[in-house]
Amino acid sequence: MGEQALDVRDFADVTDFLTPVDNVFVRAHLGVPDLDVDSWTLSVEGLVERPLRLRLDDVLALPARRFTAFHECFGNPFEPDVPTRAVANLRWTGFDLSALLDRAVPLPSARHVWFEGADTGTFDGEDGLSYLKDLPLETARRDVFLAYEMNGEPLTVRHGHPLRTVVPRMFGTNSVKWLTRIVLAEERPDHMFTTRFYTRVHPGEHTARPVRAVDVGSKILSPQDGDQVAGGYVELAGRAWSVGEVVSLDVSVDDGPWLPASLEPLGADPAWQPFTLSLRLPPGRHRVRARATDRDGRVQPPPGVRNSVHEITVTVGGAAAGA
Incomplete structure (x- = not known):
């Protein structure tokens, strides 16, 4: 099945x-x-x-x-x-x-x-x-x-x-x-x-x-995988969640260093936590990854498991981008 x-x-x-x-x-x-x-x-x-x-x-x-x-x-x-x-x-x-x-x-x-x-x-x-x-x-x-x-x-x-x-x-x-x-x-x-x-x-x-308690996780909601964006700035928006509070959310572009995003703190309810980051990217195709860390020190792992870092691909620029 x-x-x-x-x-x-x-x-x-x-x-x-x-x-x-x-x-x-x-x-x-x-x-x-x-x-x-x-x-x-x-x-x-x-x-x-x-x-x-x-x-x-x-x-x-x-x-x-x-x-x-x-x-x-x-x-x-x-x-x-x-x-x-x-x-x-x-x-x-x-x-x-x-x-x-x-x-x-x-x-x-x-x-x-x-x-x-x-x-x-x-x-x-x-x-x-x-x-x-x-x-x-x-x-x-x-x-x-x-x-x-x-x-x-x-x-x-x-x-x-x-x-x-x-x-x-x-x-x-x-x-x-x-x-x-x-x-x-x-x-x-x-x-x-x-x-x-x-x-x-x-x-x-x-x-x-x-299978009961959730894993630490995150998801990029905007832009979405495969999107093409005009201009050099990409406004990244997403959500992070875990059993307890997520204390940091980092973003990496094209296997570069992890950059801290702005992450809203957890409120009184067990809701997800929004994160944002403004990225300046050159024309072309880029791989963007998000990685959450919770207060217990759990970190989203590399690919290969169900809660691995979330990854999208975006293209910046017009028809020539990614050429």
Whole structure:
């Protein structure tokens, strides 16, 4: 299976701080389900004292909060080291998972939380799958947000309407769309999307771990790869992100020295951080690379891994450029 099996759709990059919904990437491994919102319910079940079943009106009646967070796709699970750089920055509205856990009261034996979407189908030759992810209970209680709006509007069907999970600072594979079931359990589920795909072995280790915390990353949004620009100045604009704050963003042209860009500090929300740099370039074709470093000292690596330095090619001048 290749990219077609993933129902991958990417849309044009923009330099807006909030990514317009129409420009947000789409991933639907099992296709987009056809849900009847009037009959949709969310259950909280398994190792809890008080199982819950909520309708959409019940969900919308819960106290809401909003925050902005970047949202990044890990990439094709068949090619986990190939950079994808599908990332967006969005304003989410909803409520914390902890509000439901407090009502359901997990039993002492509960150690993990499973999140199941309504999307079902066949993937990599296995039939009857649903999209399922899991997190340790304490991690889920602290980090998982249940969203029903994106950028102030109800979720679109392709982005998980009517309800989805959002896990800031974790790859998008952990943010289950079309959420229908939350199950508390003693063990992790043995499932294609939990223990087979979306795992990786970190450098210096030998055991595969689930793909969760994001890597340090950056992306040049303007100009875009292959653009031709007039004049000698190129106004570079892009975004950087990580689990914590990105503390520096450097740019290199044609394998030259790394030059510091102007980088906005991280605010209270786990959003991406804009960077800019004005470059004076001679006529011709140029390779421009961006490299982020976060507060933990993690640096985007050279090519060969999924979060390698981002690179674009631009041509300065007219038809004679690059001759």
